[in-house]
Amino acid sequence: MSAATATRTPAAPRMLTGPGALAGTRTLIAFNLRRDRVRLPVWILALFLGTLAAADKYRTLYADPEARASALSTMGSPAGLAMTGPRHYLDDYSFGAMTGHQMLGFTAVLAGLMSVLTVTRHTRDEEETNRAELVRSTVVGRHAHLAAALGVAVIADLALAVLLAAGLGSMDLAPSGATGSLLYGLALAAVGVFFACVAAITAQVSAHTRGASGSALAVIGLAYVLRAAGDAGGGDALSWLSPIGWVQRGYPYVDNRWWPLLLCLVSAALCAAAGFALSTRRDVGAGLRATRPGSATASGALLRPLGFAFRLHRSMLAGFGAGLFLMGAMYGSILGQADDMLGSIEQMEEALSKIGGATTAESFASMIIVVLAVVASVHVVTATLRPRAEENAGRAEALLATGLSRVRWAGSHLAVALAGGTAVLLLAGLGIGVAGAASTGDPGLVLSLTGATLAYAPALWVTAGVAAVLFGWLPGAVQAAWAVPVYAFVTGYLGRLLRFPDRMNDLSPFGHVPQLPAASMDWTPLAVLTLVAAALILLGLEGFRRRDLRTR
Incomplete structure (x- = not known):
């Protein structure tokens, strides 16, 4: 007596396709967005609602000409300029100009923080926990992790830009409200992308997530200090060394200049290229900066x-x-x-x-x-x-x-x-x-x-x-x-x-x-x-x- 056994052909494994070193990037982007489905919306909504609340408050706080005159004299002081932005905003201090002057530099720091933490989370942290090595043992290109991390950061920054352009544009902050709102949102996106690409470099240098994030955050702090020193001193030289100073000099709601954003995007492209190039000069899990050898014997405190x-x-x-x-x-x-x-x-x-x-x-x-x-x-x-x-x-x-x-x-x-x-x-x-x-x-x-x-x-x-x-x-x-x-x-x-x-x-x-x-x-x-x-x-x-x- 015999019985025939039917054999089922196993399904072909799902392959991560892509051109060479970028193979699997699209799949990793989808996976990273899935992992950040709570984190990134919280960041984006907080920045969006905070900006809208501040812009709405300016219309209430400075509704009277006397209040606006007082704001002009205060914000025109060196201390006021150091905490806000360049003096040119004060030439036509509409509610939109107030928003760009007092909020753009501050929210640029937060957008940069969001972008830096996103990139280091999906690059260096993945290597430090050994997950990147496991993923890269499949059909995933060498540059896929970094490209996917940058892609998620860009998506988050653009989402923030779209929300801000729509939200601020509906508030009638200035005669050129729609154009100024779009410029304001894209300025934040540009500076966020720049700092994301800075994190792409620091993630190659340090072997640890905290070191990579800390170095990139130090760049954000330096950019803010250079901008503040340049604006408070009355000269633009130091401010032009800062990407925050670049986007502020787009002057949304005042001049609506677009070309300073190109400085951010070109610099971001150069930083991203450097990050990809540096990633080929190290092993997975290692950093370019050699770990300093410790003492042969631990101190009593350790x-x-x-x-x-x-x-x-x-x-x-x-x-x-x-x-x-x-x-x-x-x-x-x-x-x-x-x-x-x-x-x-x-x-x-x-x-x-x-x-x-x-x-x-x-x-x-x-x-x-x-x-x-x-x-x-x-x-x-x-x-x-x-x-x-x-x-x-x-x-x-x-x-x-x-x-x-x-x-x-x-x-x-x-x-x-x-x-x-x-x-x-x-x-x-x-x-x-x-x-x-x-x-x-x-x-x-x-x-x-x-x-x-x-x-x-x-x-x-x-x-x-x-x-x-x-x-x-x-x-x-x-x-x-x-x-x-x-x-x-x-x-x-x-x-x-x-x-x-x-x-x-x-x-x-x-x-x-x-x-x-x-x-x-x-x-x-x-x-x-x-x-x-x-x-x-x-x-x-x-x-x-x-x-x-x-x-x-």
Whole structure:
């Protein structure tokens, strides 16, 4: 007795086709967009809605000729030009010109940040986690990963440009509103593409994601500083060295010049070509910059969890410290002009009156310190979630296989996050205090503003506690920890200008801190916040002790 067996011909494997080194690029672009289906829309909508909200507020804040005249005199000062853009916008200071002058440089930094993080996420991070090697073992060209990452960044930048052109164009900001809005959106897209291509170079130089991102972000910071120095000094030489200065000199809503955008696009093409060329001179997973050989024996600090955690965090801590010191100094430099800047703006006067304070400078400083504290909380969240990154990469498993306990390992990262957050707050306070004292001629501001900034340390510790609880009990939802600084900024700063109900600010730990130096000191909420932070941290560590470790 015999039986016939039918055999099924297996389906041919799906091939990633493409011309040579770019094979598989289209498929990788689709895959990367799938991975970023939440991240990129959040970035784009935040930039879009933030710009539209600011443009709408300009029409309200500066509706009267007196308010516009006050804005002209304030923004025409060296400090005002350093924080905004070139003086030529002031020649015809329509609502559109205000938007281009005061918002374009700031949003260009954020668009560059979005583009840099997108490129490094899909290039260097893929290599560092060994996923790129696995993908490239299939029919994928050598340049496909970089080309796909750049393609996703370009798509995101163009999507932002289209939304801004449509949204701003519908607001009637200037006589040439449609053209100016289109130029504004494409200017942001051009500068975003440029910084994406800069990240394409840094991703080849450094062997680590943090190094590649940090180097590209340093270029963004340098571009902003060059632009600010050139505009404040009254000469264009330094500003023409900055891509942010290039797009600002397109003068949307004023002259509507298109050719400065070509400088960004040509420079971006050169940077992209350099990135592709450099990628052929290294191995997958390696960087062009040789890893510096360490000492033959580890120092005593590296043999302890706390010292090792500090070694991992020190570069980011130094970057945040320097950045917050400069940010504080920039705001402090205009405290002496606070009365002239804000005295005729009704909404700002109302917001400052709620804060209190003997002078406008004190009230304004109290509002700005909230912003500095929120930026410091970004460092705290990043540092607190570092153990999750170590766990995902498989490095935590090797460490915890030794005699090192889970609580000591995670607690060392938390200790660095708490102490580091307090340290960057101190540097921010020194920056605004020293610059504010020089601007107002009041040396007492150094101590008062530094102490006012440090008062937000317990709120930072609560932020770290929330991130620790998510890491310990809900590790898949750790990104929700970013809601704390975002909500604090929206309610603590923008909420005062947009007249949100005060009870919304009470839901943020930053809303319970006395707003020194305008308000009087109250130790009770700081003590309560400290106790809440301690409870959250202990709860998070207990959750991490109980749950399973993610293994690879």
